[in-house]
Structures are given as structure tokens and as C-alpha cells.
Amino acid sequence: MTQLEIRGLAKRFGGVQALNGIDIAIDGDGITGVIGPNGSGKTTLFNTIMGVHKPTAGQVIWDGRDITGWPAYRIAATGLVRTYQQAMSFPGISVLDNVSIGFEHGCDRAAPRRWTSPESLLGFVGLDGRGDEIAGSLSFGNLRRLGIAVALAAQPRMLLLDEPGAGLNDHEALALRDLILQFPGMGMGVCLIDHDMALMGAVCSRFIVLNFGTKIADGTPADVLQDRKVLEVYLGEDA
Amino acid sequence: MEIFLQQLINSLSVASVTILIGMGITLIFGLAGIVNFAQGEFLMVGGMITWALVMAGVNFFVAMVVAMLAVGLLGLTAERTLFRFTLTRPMNGFIMSIGLSVILQNVVIRTLNEVQKSITPPVTAVWTVGGVDIIAMRAIVVAITAVVVAVTYFGISRSRYGVALRASVADQDTAALMGIPVKRYVTGVFVYGSVLAGLGGALMIALFPITPFTGSVIIIRGFAVSLIGGLGNVGGAVVGGLILGLVDALAAQYGFPQWTDAYSLIVMIVILILRPQGLLGGTMGPRAT
Amino acid sequence: MTNHNMQSPTQPVTARVSLPEAKPRYMRGIKEPTREEWCLGILILAGLIAFPFFDPGYRFLSLAVSTIFTAIALYGLSLQFGQAGIMSVGHAGIMGVGGYTAAILANQLGLGFWESLPLAMLLSALAAAVVGLPSLRVGGQHYIIITFCFCALLVIALTNGGTFTGAATGLDVGPIPGVFGIRFAKLDNMYFLCLAALTISIAVTFAIVHSPYGRTLWSIRENEPLARAVGINTNLHKIGVFAISGAFAGLGGILQTYYLRHISPELYGAFPSLYLALMIMLGGARPLYGPLIGSIIVNFLPELGGLDPIDSRIAYGVGLLLVILLLPGGVSGGLLSLYRRGTKTRHRLEKGRGLS
Numbered sequence: 001m002t003q004l005e006i007r008g009l010a011k012r013f014g015g016v017q018a019l020n021g022i023d024i025a026i027d028g029d030g031i032t033g034v035i036g037p038n039g040s041g042k043t044t045l046f047n048t049i050m051g052v053h054k055p056t057a058g059q060v061i062w063d064g065r066d067i068t069g070w071p072a073y074r075i076a077a078t079g080l081v082r083t084y085q086q087a088m089s090f091p092g093i094s095v096l097d098n099v100s101i102g103f104e105h106g107c108d109r110a111a112p113r114r115w116t117s118p119e120s121l122l123g124f125v126g127l128d129g130r131g132d133e134i135a136g137s138l139s140f141g142n143l144r145r146l147g148i149a150v151a152l153a154a155q156p157r158m159l160l161l162d163e164p165g166a167g168l169n170d171h172e173a174l175a176l177r178d179l180i181l182q183f184p185g186m187g188m189g190v191c192l193i194d195h196d197m198a199l200m201g202a203v204c205s206r207f208i209v210l211n212f213g214t215k216i217a218d219g220t221p222a223d224v225l226q227d228r229k230v231l232e233v234y235l236g237e238d239a
Numbered sequence: 240m241e242i243f244l245q246q247l248i249n250s251l252s253v254a255s256v257t258i259l260i261g262m263g264i265t266l267i268f269g270l271a272g273i274v275n276f277a278q279g280e281f282l283m284v285g286g287m288i289t290w291a292l293v294m295a296g297v298n299f300f301v302a303m304v305v306a307m308l309a310v311g312l313l314g315l316t317a318e319r320t321l322f323r324f325t326l327t328r329p330m331n332g333f334i335m336s337i338g339l340s341v342i343l344q345n346v347v348i349r350t351l352n353e354v355q356k357s358i359t360p361p362v363t364a365v366w367t368v369g370g371v372d373i374i375a376m377r378a379i380v381v382a383i384t385a386v387v388v389a390v391t392y393f394g395i396s397r398s399r400y401g402v403a404l405r406a407s408v409a410d411q412d413t414a415a416l417m418g419i420p421v422k423r424y425v426t427g428v429f430v431y432g433s434v435l436a437g438l439g440g441a442l443m444i445a446l447f448p449i450t451p452f453t454g455s456v457i458i459i460r461g462f463a464v465s466l467i468g469g470l471g472n473v474g475g476a477v478v479g480g481l482i483l484g485l486v487d488a489l490a491a492q493y494g495f496p497q498w499t500d501a502y503s504l505i506v507m508i509v510i511l512i513l514r515p516q517g518l519l520g521g522t523m524g525p526r527a528t
Numbered sequence: 529m530t531n532h533n534m535q536s537p538t539q540p541v542t543a544r545v546s547l548p549e550a551k552p553r554y555m556r557g558i559k560e561p562t563r564e565e566w567c568l569g570i571l572i573l574a575g576l577i578a579f580p581f582f583d584p585g586y587r588f589l590s591l592a593v594s595t596i597f598t599a600i601a602l603y604g605l606s607l608q609f610g611q612a613g614i615m616s617v618g619h620a621g622i623m624g625v626g627g628y629t630a631a632i633l634a635n636q637l638g639l640g641f642w643e644s645l646p647l648a649m650l651l652s653a654l655a656a657a658v659v660g661l662p663s664l665r666v667g668g669q670h671y672i673i674i675t676f677c678f679c680a681l682l683v684i685a686l687t688n689g690g691t692f693t694g695a696a697t698g699l700d701v702g703p704i705p706g707v708f709g710i711r712f713a714k715l716d717n718m719y720f721l722c723l724a725a726l727t728i729s730i731a732v733t734f735a736i737v738h739s740p741y742g743r744t745l746w747s748i749r750e751n752e753p754l755a756r757a758v759g760i761n762t763n764l765h766k767i768g769v770f771a772i773s774g775a776f777a778g779l780g781g782i783l784q785t786y787y788l789r790h791i792s793p794e795l796y797g798a799f800p801s802l803y804l805a806l807m808i809m810l811g812g813a814r815p816l817y818g819p820l821i822g823s824i825i826v827n828f829l830p831e832l833g834g835l836d837p838i839d840s841r842i843a844y845g846v847g848l849l850l851v852i853l854l855l856p857g858g859v860s861g862g863l864l865s866l867y868r869r870g871t872k873t874r875h876r877l878e879k880g881r882g883l884s
Contacts, residue, residue: 050757052753071756071761072756072757073755073756073757073759073760073762076756076757076758076759081758083757084753084754087751087753089750089751089754090747090750090751090754090755092746092749092750093746093750097746100740100743101743101744101747101755101758101760102758102759104740104743104744105744150754150758151757151758153758154758154759268669274672274673321849321853324853325852329668329669330668331852331856333669333672334615334805334809334852335849335852335853337617337805337806338806338844338845338847338848338849340845341802341806341841341844341848342845342846342849344841345838345841345842345845346842348838349838349839349842455798459676459680462673462677463677466670470670495688497684497687497688498688500680500684501681504677504680505681507677508662508674511662511665511670511674512661512665512666515666515670
């Protein structure tokens with residue numbers, strides 16, 4: 001079983017302790033949600049795992065290898081791929097070229113190809129027939145799909161999704177849910193951050209709750225949402 | 240040692256001119272996100288205006304003020320007709336400023352000529368302080384620069400205007416929501432930066448002859464000054480200017496004089512590679528993360 | 529969004545991509561030129577070949593030679609800036625590395641044009657890669673300033689190089705040795721030699737842009753963090769494209785050296801570099817013929833418009849401002865969109881590509 005294991009991961013920016021020694025193990029066949037209030041360190045966690053920031057302390061073990069501090073492109077080549085919340089696509093080039101870029105790089109050589117061509121991948125995310133359009137001219141919902149397709153093109157074995165549902169309407173969020181639910185069956189683990197609790201509740205088999213850079217709860221959604229600390233810190237703020 | 244002290248004061252007066260231009264670059268970059276390549280040409284134009292007026296019999300200090308106003312007007316025109324339209328695409332603004340610098344240089348060559356221009360120093364006294372001879376004009380240049388730097392620095396860090404200005408740099412959208420007229424501020428800063436270049440030009444011609452090509456030489460030093468300290472950081476421009484002055488003085492005294500210009504460039508490149516944000520930490524332009 | 533068009537997750541899992549085997553490996557993934565692209569290319573080439581036969585006179589023919597070797601160097605800049613999105617105002621300096629390599633080899637070791645050619649291109653590529661290193665740390669405008677300073681430094685170094693670089697007066701080289709009885713001291717033949725090099729440069733540019741490597745460069749231009757996140761070693765490819773760009777500049781530089789037969793430091797300073805940047809902006813950095821058009825405009829405008837050098841520089845400056853404010857794709861980009869508007873949607877497919 002491929003596994004992403006994070007041991008005592010810490011990140012400090014100047015005087016701010018953004019991550020405070022986090023331990024998590026994520027299996028490669030489930031959907032794990034990371035939740036927490038704004039500024040709790042969710043995106044920093046992704047960035048530190050994925051080589052954007054160098055961790056101050058701790059280790060990231062992926063598929064039995066210590067990838068701590070590896071450059072982002074090398075991590076992607078091992079089958080661990082992330083999406084960005086804002087910078088989703090390559091805006092100035094065609095949709096097909098966007099996906100082709102992922103196809104031509106990244107590719108975890110060990111993994112079997114799930115799609116035979118960039119076109120079939122576009123069909124999978126629901127962008128068939130739009131390959132010739134300029135990515136930047138797509139609607140926001142389609143841009144989100146393209147962002148996921150660009151990451152999928154790199155043939156990940158685990159996908160880290162940073163707020164894939166942000167800015168989507170109900171209809172689009174529903175479609176996104178159906179898309180994400182298919183990933184584990186394709187041999188792809190998912191770890192996602194989102195504020196949309198309806199989406200998170202529907203797809204995640206496990207919740208990890210962060211607050212001030214510390215993990216305060218970890219378990220099934222039902223258990224976690226009963227947790228007193230979580231209710232106080234996270235949902236209490238929302239209610 | 241005395242010779243070195245004299246070199247240092249000479250270099251300091253040269254540094255004054257580069258600090259003025261570097262401060263203009265830094266201010267304009269900090270708010271508009273444009274590195275204004277034409278800043279050197281603004282300075283040259285300021286020097287040429289001063290020269291023309293002094294030749295026509297106008298007092299140097301009056302000519303200096305006129306040059307500042309004229310170059311300020313030039314900056315206003317450039318901002319309103321050109322740079323206003325590239326605020327969202329700073330790279331285009333930068334390339335436009337290259338075009339502007341080519342135009343200004345050749346317009347000056349066309350209206351005057353390529354021959355170097357000089358004026359007789361408006362103040363010819365030499366002061367002796369502690370055994371070191373100081374040319375009074377150079378001391379005056381350093382003093383004027385010091386005053387301008389102090390005014391600019393406190394204007395930005397202390398005044399209400401400065402606070403609003405820094406808020407605009409941090410986040411133009413929010414600043415606009417809070418009722419800060421961001422666009423007017425951009426114009427204001429651009430004009431102020433231009434006035435500084437005009438002053439730099441006037442002070443420069445009081446010290447050395449200038450040619451229409453002076454701008455393209457001085458702009459490299461202006462970049463060096465503003466990048467060493469950190470683009471967008473006024474204090475940084477001063478530190479950068481002082482470092483450059485020191486490097487020049489040392490080079491003139493102990494190095495190979497024909498390599499003088501190279502030292503400052505090498506210092507700049509090394510600092511940029513080691514600390515891309517400059518010594519004092521600059522901004523990466525407005526709203527860039 | 530509906531799900532009916534989504535494929536079942538299990539069905540395509542095992543298939544591996546099989547690339548068409550007919551092409552040799554290095555050609556794989558390179559898009560064939562369309563019939564239109566062939567036609568345009570052949571038309572332009574035919575026009576350029578025919579040019580000397582219209583008896584243009586010495587003045588115009590030498591302008592054409594300058595136009596072509598400048599355009600060759602610009603093709604490098606078009607890959608670096610147009611495709612990978614990294615502008616430089618140090619390109620003339622890189623040309624100078626090529627030119628001085630050839631001139632020093634000729635003066636110190638007695639090597640001729642053909643022996644120096646690969647070395648000049650190699651050293652230019654190397655120099656461009658080294659000058660490109662700071663771009664891994666600083667971006668955009670900061671990097672442009674560094675390249676500008678590189679030119680200034682190069683001129684200082686060349687001027688202080690003593691007899692090795694010929695100091696401020698520079699160096700002389702002999703004519704290009706003839707091949708098969710073709711004498712390159714004759715201007716017509718020099719023109720055709722440059723034209724051959726230009727044709728190769730355009731073909732190589734086309735191949736790069738329409739290959740997966742071209743897309744890799746676009747990914748750096750469009751969204752560098754995302755490019756890294758899908759497994760692209762952006763630092764490596766940036767240095768790579770600088771080296772390619774440098775090789776083009778070296779080729780242009782050595783042709784310039786052997787055309788002028790005398791070079792001096794001021795040919796490679798900051799201002800010549802600025803003019804190269806200006807040409808690429810005027811012509812358009814992304815369209816395939818943008819660099820050529822930019823070079824034609826800047827080299828021929830003074831002659832055709834009857835402008836003296838000063839007026840023509842003012843005209844370039846004004847042209848640059850107008851292009852940036854009104855025609856962001858350059859003159860060729862403007863022509864292209866006019867043509868597209870004429871032929872409507874047939875070209876939708878090409879719109880997103882780096883070149884068309």
C-alpha cells in the first residue's frame with residue numbers, strides 16, 4: 001500500500017509557527033479531508049509536503065522514500081501531484097496543450113496509464129470538444145475541471161487538491177464530487193482541503209482537523225464532527 | 240588617507256546624484272510596479288535644461304528649480320499618456336520605458352547636438368576642514384541630497400499621505416475601497432520621482448559635463464543603487480548609494496581606474512544573487528506575492 | 529456538468545501510450561507544418577532568394593545581410609522571450625561572445641570561419657546559460673536589469689582586454705574561406721550563406737515550438753509553479769532555452785563578424801541589446817516570422833523612409849510605444865489577426881499555440 005506519511009512536520013515563517021510538528025499517515029486508496037479555520041496551516045501543509053517551502057523540521061515519507069525537501073518537480077515525478085487553488089491552469093495556451101504538458105512530464109513511469117491520450121482525459125473531466133479553446137477563456141467551473149485534468153495528466157498515485165470547490169456553484173460542486181469519488185477506484189489516493197462541508201462530508205472517509213498549525217483531531221467524519229475540541233475551534237466559529 | 244578622504248567626499252557627491260535617481264526608480268517601482276528605464280534620460284533632460292538656462296544667463300539655483308518642474312511635467316505626461324495603461328502589465332511598462340528612453344535621448348541629440356555640455360560651477364569656493372580640501376559645490380550637492388532624502392523618508396514613513404501610500408502598495412484594491420485615490424497616488428509618485436531626476440540632472444551638471452548619453456550610463460548606476468538596497472525601499476536606495484560611493488572611492492584609490500564602472504555592477508549582481516530582495520529588503524512591486 | 533460522458537474508471541487503465549513509430553525518435557511529437565505554413569514559408573524563402581537578382585545595389589544588399597544575421601540572433605530571443613517568457617536586454621552581448629570567439633580564434637590560432645563556427649556557437653550558448661543563472665533567483669524586471677549590466681560589463685572587459693581583444697579598436701578577421709569555389713568575399717554569396725543559416729534557424733524554431741519541448745517552454749511562461757507541480761524541472765529548461773537562444777546569437781554574431789570583418793566592443797554594448805529587444809517587440813516575439821519582420825523594419829526603415837539615424841531611432845521608439853499600447857503581438861501578430869479575421873474560424877486551432 002502506497003502511503004504518504006508525515007512525521008513531526010514543522011514550518012516557521014519568521015516569527016510565525018505555521019506548522020507545529022504534524023504527524024499524519026494517509027493511505028493511498030482513500031479520500032482524506034483536511035479541514036480547519038482560515039490560517040490554520042492547511043495550504044502551508046500542502047506547500048511544505050510538495051517542496052514549495054522547505055520544512056523547518058520533520059520528514060515527509062512517500063511510498064517508502066524520504067522526499068523531505070525535494071524540489072517540486074521531482075516529487076511530481078514520483079506520482080505525488082498537487083493542484084493550486086488560484087493558479088489552476090496555463091492560461092494563455094489551448095486546453096489540449098494544458099493537458100498535454102502534464103502528459104509529457106510528471107508521469108510516474110511505474111504506474112499504468114489511465115488515459116491513452118490528452119483528449120480522452122479531457123473527456124473524462126467533462127471538457128470534451130473544448131481542446132482548442134484558450135484555457136484563460138474558460139468559465140470558472142471549467143477552469144477548475146481543467147486544473148484537475150492538468151494534475152491528472154501527470155498520472156498521480158496520490159492527488160492533493162487545494163480547495164477544488166472554491167467558487168463553484170451547487171451544480172458544479174456536485175459534478176466535482178462525482179469526479180473525486182472515482183479516483184480511489186482508479187488507484188489514486190486523494191487528500192483535499194476545502195471549506196465546502198457538504199462536499200467534504202460527501203467524499204471524505206476521514207477528516208484531519210488543523211488549528212494554529214497543530215492537528216487537533218483525526219478520524220472518521222462522524223467521530224471528528226462530534227469531537228468537542230473541533231466543535232469549539234472550527235464549527236463554533238462557523239455557527 | 241587624506242587623499243582617500245577627498246576621494247570619499249568626491250564619490251559621495253557622485254553618489255548623491257545616483258541616490259536621487261535610485262530613489263526615483265525605487266518609488267515608482269514600489270507603487271506602480273514599473274522599473275522606469277527612462278529615469279536616466281529624465282535626469283539627462285534635467286541637466287540639459289539647467290545648462291540651457293544657465294547659458295541664457297539664469298542663476299543656477301533658479302535654473303535648477305525650473306529643471307525640476309519641467310522634468311516633473313515630463314513625468315506627468317509620460318504617466319498619463321503611457322504608463323497609466325500598463326499598470327496591470329508591468330513588463331510592458333518596463334519595455335515602454337526603454338522606448339521612451341530611446342526617444343528622449345535622440346530628441347535631445349536632434350534639438351541640441353552630441354557634444355558634451357558644461358557650465359562654470361555656480362559656487363567655486365574650496366573649504367579646508369581638518370586638513371582636507373573640500374570643493375564647496377560638492378558639499379552643497381551632498382547637503383541638498385541629504386535634505387531631499389530626509390524629506391522623502393519622513394514623508395513616506397510618517398505623514399498621513401505616506402501611510403496611505405504604503406497601504407496602496409500593500410493592496411491597491413483594499414486601499415481603493417478605503418477611499419484612497421490609488422491612481423492619483425501613482426501619478427503623484429511618478430511625478431515626484433521625475434522631479435528627483437530633474438534635480439539630479441541639475442546637480443550633476445554643476446559637477447561634471449554631461450552629454451545626451453549620460454542618461455544611459457547613469458541609469459545603470461541608478462539600478463545598482465536601488466537594487467542593492469532593495470527595490471521599493473527608500474532607505475535602501477540611500478544605503479545602496481553610499482555603498483556604491485564607497486566602492487567607487489576604494490576603486491579610484493586602490494583599484495584599476497578603467498574598471499571603476501565594473502566594480503559597482505559586480506557588487507550589484509552578487510548582492511542580487513545572494514539576496515534577491517536587496518540588502519534592506521525591497522517589495523516585489525505592488526500586490527505581487 | 530453531467531456524468532454520462534465520463535469513462536468508467538476501470539476500462540482504460542492498462543493501455544500504455546504507443547507513439548507512432550514511423551518517425552525517427554527525435555521527430556516524434558513535432559507537428560508537421562500545415563499546407564498554409566509550407567506555402568508561406570516557401571513564398572518567403574523564394575522572395576529572399578530572388579532578392580539579389582533584382583539588382584538591389586550594394587547598399588540594399590548589405591542592409592539585407594545585416595537584416596538576416598540580426599534576425600538569426602532574434603530567433604534565439606524569440607524562443608527565450610516569446611516562448612519561455614523571459615526577456616533579456618543582453619542579447620547583443622551574447623552575439624559579442626560569438627563574434628569575439630571567432631575573431632580571437634582567428635587572430636591567436638589562425639582558425640577560419642568554418643572551424644570557429646561550432647566553437648562560437650558553443651561558447652555563446654555557454655555564456656547565455658551562465659548569464660541566465662540569476663534568473664533562477666530573480667524574476668522579470670530584476671533579471672532584465674542583470675542582463676543589461678552584463679552587456680555593460682562585457683564592454684568594459686573587452687575594452688580592457690589589451691591585444692587579446694584588441695581593446696577599444698577591436699579585432700579584424702579575414703574573409704570566409706571559399707567552399708566549392710564559392711567566394712564569400714563577394715556580397716551576393718555572403719547573402720546566400722546568411723540566408724541558408726536563417727532558413728535553418730527558422731526551421732529549428734518551428735520544430736521547437738511545435739514539439740513537446742515548445743509546450744514545456746510555454747508552461748514556464750504561463751505558470752511556473754504549476755509547471756513544477758506537474759513534474760517539469762523549470763530551472764533546467766530555463767537554462768536550456770538560454771543556451772539555445774545563445775547558440776542562435778552566436779551564429780548571428782559570427783556571421784556579423786565575418787561580414788563586417790572588423791569588430792569592436794561598442795557593437796555589443798547595452799544599446800545594441802536594447803535595439804534587439806525593440807526589434808523583437810516591434811516584429812512580434814511569438815509569430816514565426818516576427819523576428820524577421822522586426823529586423824527588416826529596423827534595418828530598412830531609415831533607408832526607405834529617408835530618415836537619418838537619429839530620426840529613425842526616434843521613430844523606433846515611437847513605434848515601440850504604439851506597438852505596446854495598440855498591438856501587443858507586434859506587427860506580425862497584428863497582420864496575423866487581420867488575416868484570421870479574414871478567414872474566420874478555420875484557425876481556431878492555432879490560436880492557442882505559441883506560433884502559427
